[in-house]
Amino acid sequence: MPEPQLVPRVERHAEAVWHGSSARGSGVLSAGSSGAFGGLEYSEPSRIAAPDGQTSPEELLAAAHAACFSMSLAAELTRAKAPPERLSVRATTVLDEVPGAAGHRIVESIVTVRARAGVERGAFDEVVRAADEGCPFSNLIKASGTVTIDAKLDEGGTADGD
């Protein structure tokens, strides 16, 4: 099979169906492009109080940023001839009130990375910086908020066991 070619423009869609008032209603999400998920419930209580088994827009953005960052970091490590054995990325989306804005805003994404890859610490820090600069979701969030990154190599991740 040929390698996939990077096309300039990519579109992906998803569907939400909501019933009822904002406080007492609820909705269901499905992945329109891939079919990878469906029947994912969300509601106002799950969003602003306890998640209680239901997802939220903020949790989905956290998943999107974690996925995007991991792919961007894998690409930079591959470019540095050190494709990762394993990357573990957690993203935390922060929704908060902002002075002067009506309603809440996405103010921050906190990214925690643990990497197992054959690269030294100094090179790794540079690779993480490049991964952040190239990740479309880091750029999306930085346009109105902050991206905070804590990235470390796993012990035993480099060739000399450091």
Added chain:
Amino acid sequence: MPEPQLVPRVERHAEAVWHGSSARGSGVLSAGSSGAFGGLEYSEPSRIAAPDGQTSPEELLAAAHAACFSMSLAAELTRAKAPPERLSVRATTVLDEVPGAAGHRIVESIVTVRARAGVERGAFDEVVRAADEGCPFSNLIKASGTVTIDAKLDEGGTADGD
């Protein structure tokens, strides 16, 4: 049970685990806050070529925007004393090259809404505008791109059958 109170700051997190090079590796996502999803696969081919049953950061953002918009619209309709019977929201995330930017960017979200609610067309248009202004994800995307909205009342959606 008491109504949930809107707290100023909300955090939601998710996890990604990636193995291998950018082109041939793949990752798995899970919902860290709610547990609502897990084992969701993603890869570079699914992101830039055919989705093929795997999700992508862009599809997850589409789900987040669709969910956020539906909740914001439900809130505005509830405020207008016309809580919706049903809202159907599709969001399409567009990833594209941008002149001067390294790599791709999220350039647009296209939102299509069909609403069944007891509100007249003129009032509905105003409610949709307010929903967009109040939706944190519309604001996130507008900080660096465009949000395009096509919103219609279902036939039979208003009290007079219009």
